[in-house]
Amino acid sequence: MTLPLPKQLARESRTMYEFLEQNSLFVVLTIVLIIWAGLFFYLLRIDKRVAKLEDKS
Amino acid sequence: MIKWWKIVLFVWIGVFSALGIMTPIAGGLSDLAIFAEVGDTRLIPVAMKIADHDLTEQEDGTFLVAGEDKYGDDAMFVLPEKPAGFSEAEGYLLDARYDKENHRVVAAEILGDYPGWSFPYIPGLGERAKIIFFHVPMSWMTVIAFLVSMWFGIKYLRKKNLIDDAKSAYAAGLGLLFCILATVTGSVWAQFNWGTFWNWDPRETSIFVLLLIYGAYFTLRSAIEVDEKRARLSAVYSILAFVTVPFFIFIMPRILPGLHPGSADDVNAGPVVSSGGMDAGMRVILYSMLLGCIVLFGWLMSIQMRVFRITQKQEADDIAAAEAIS
Amino acid sequence: MALAVKPASALFQKDVRSELRTRYTLNALLMFVVISISVVLFSVAGETLQPEITIGMLWIVMFFSAMSGMSRTFVAEEEKGTTMTLQLLASPSSIYAGKLLFNLLLIVCLNAVIVVLFLLTMEKFAISQPGLFWLVILLGGFGIASATTIIAAIIAKARTKGTLFPVLSFPILLPLIMAGISATKTAVMGTTWEAAIPDLQLLVSYIVVVITTSFLLFDYVWKD
Incomplete structure (x- = not known):
């Protein structure tokens, strides 16, 4: 038997997907986050090259 | 030493990202009319300017104000409650739908003050x-x-x-x-x-x-x-x-x-x-x-x-x- | 840069003759075509296909048989060690022209075989405008040959020759394949000939642009 959830709780337990669907500004923020992650990844690669250079000298 | 243009670049991207994300989206009467035409009752953000600081209280407890939208089209709009500081306010950003028969913008909620700078509302986006x-x-x-x-x-x-x-x-x-x-x-x-x-x-x-x-x-x-x-x-x-x-x-x-x-x-x-x-x-x-x-x-x-x-x-x-x- | 007709035709004749003598490429390609078409037929197994799908299959078979046939254009010269001799004997443009001619001939024969086999095996595959259809197949073959000749020269200098060829060719050939499929659709299902004009213009200009660019760039690929 399942108890009906209180309205407030039901709203909080919705999935991430539904949350993003209803708050479209957060879709834009997710996209900005993805771009930052990409740039960070690139930064890591440059860092690795510089570290290799330091090891040699 | 950090060169000055790197700081400028950081500030530049930061400021324009922030402007892009934080600028409110506000439509006008024509956007509301598109949805009203097809019987869609969804709420969309609308910027309404107050034309006349004179509130009329209606029977159901809402307030009627004469105003115009951000593109300059005249329309009466209905507020759910009397906002504090109404007499000084320039206008409001409302979550609203359109009442076609009475040519009125019916607001469900006041989202904020009238935005001096806003992006147009694009239906579906x-x-x-x-x-x-x-x-x-x-x-x-x-x-x-x-x-x-x-x-x-x-x-x-x-x-x-x-x-x-x-x-x-x-x-x-x-x-x-x-x-x-x-x-x-x-x-x-x-x-x-x-x-x-x-x-x-x-x-x-x-x-x-x-x-x-x-x-x-x-x-x-x-x-x-x-x-x-x-x-x-x-x-x-x-x-x-x-x-x-x-x-x-x-x-x-x-x-x-x-x-x-x-x-x-x-x-x-x-x-x-x-x-x-x-x-x-x-x-x-x-x-x-x-x-x-x-x-x-x-x-x-x-x-x-x-x-x-x-x-x-x-x-x-x-x-x-x-x-x-x- | 000078393009001499004589060495180009000599190289072309040499390629044709050596191909006719050994029949290595021809036999392998023929088997490839037969195998790929029979795979299509096995999977279809008597069902009537939508014309769109049949056209897609046709272009897939054409693309991949060109991939297996064209890749050996310059690799064979490298393997036999004749690259150096060719470099001494003729100008790069002539080499390119000779190889291009041979590839054009090869791919036109190949496409003809593929299309005839397709028409014989797929009975429901009716073409409303045969003239346009054959023109598109011919232009498509020319386009594939012109783009893949220089890519074959590039991969002959690289390490992983076989696998690299389709990887490099596909993005370059994509506009041609898209226009070709669209024009073939018009030829098979369309009612007017005029509907295919933009696609035909695209195919022709693709061939012209690719051959011109290849002539300009072949020097850099060919000379070590």
Whole structure:
């Protein structure tokens, strides 16, 4: 038997997907986050090259 | 020492990202009317200016105010409650729908004060329209990086200087990064706007083709060991890819008349090519973000090239040292 | 840069003669075509296909048989060690012209075989405008040959020759394949000949642009 959830709780337990669907500004923020992650990844690669250079000298 | 322009770049990208994200989206009467026409009762954000600071209380406890929308169209609007500081307020940003019979804007909620600066409401997009400031510069950078890479490829073929080849390769590397970012951000957005991650629309096809070219370019580079040979062949390949793919996939379909959207006989040639399609404020932010991305691209390139030059010098020193011993 | 007709035709005749003597490429390609078409037929197994799908299959078979046939253009010279001799004897443009001619001939024969086999085996595959259809197949073959000749020269200098070839060719050939499929659709299902004009213009300009660029760039690929 399942108890009906209180309205407030039901709203909080919705999935991430539904949350993003209803708050479209957060879709834009997710996209900005993805771009930052990409740039960070690139930064890591440059860092690795510089570290290799330091090891040699 | 940190050079001043790096601070400027950071502030520039930061300020325009913030402007792009935080500027409210507000429609006008015409946007409300579109939904009312088809009987859609959804609430959309509307900016209403108060024309006359005279409230009329109605029987159901709501307040009626004379006003005009952000485009200057007159309409009465209904507020759910009397806001504090009404007599000083210039207007409000409302979550509202349109009452066609009485020509009234009925607000369910007051979202804030009248925004002095806002983006237009685009039906079906809403806040998601703001993706344009982040995703579109990424896809433009993909193409620009491809051009830069080819430019240095040609320069290598003419001057045979390996530094040009390194520049070509790093430009392509950054192009690949931008290409992946444009693809991922675009498909995340498409999932929420169109319901699928990928649906082969012409622009999706073109970014996919660019991804393929970048993939092929790096596969070719990894398959050749001799520096000069690699530089030569990859330069030739990028020129060959440039004369065929962008021209035949992006430009030709626009020149030739056809049935596809964005063809020569179609009015919708895309937001950039057709004039007057985009709000002036959005356009300023988009181009500023693009400029920021170009400078960022140049900066990352210059870091890579500095590392490359030091590596090259180290290798030359090693060879000289080895020769001195023997 | 000078393009001399004589060495180009000599190289073309040499390739044709050596091919006719050994029949290596021809036999292998013929088997490839037969195998790929029979795979299509096995999977279809008597069902009637939508014309769109049949056209897609046709272009897939055409693309991949070109991929297996064209890749050996320059690799064979490298393997036999004749690259150096060729470099001494003729100008790069002549070499390119000779190889291009041979590839054009090869791919036109190949496409003819593929299409005839397709028409024989798929009885329901009716073409409303045969003239346009054959023109598109011919232009498509020319386009594939012109783009893959220089790519074959590029991969002959690389390490992983076989696998690299389709990887490099596909993005370059994509505009041609897209226009070709669209024009073939018009030829098979369309009612007017005029509907295919934009695609035909695209095919012709593709061939012209690719051959011109290849002539300009071949020097850099060919000379070590």
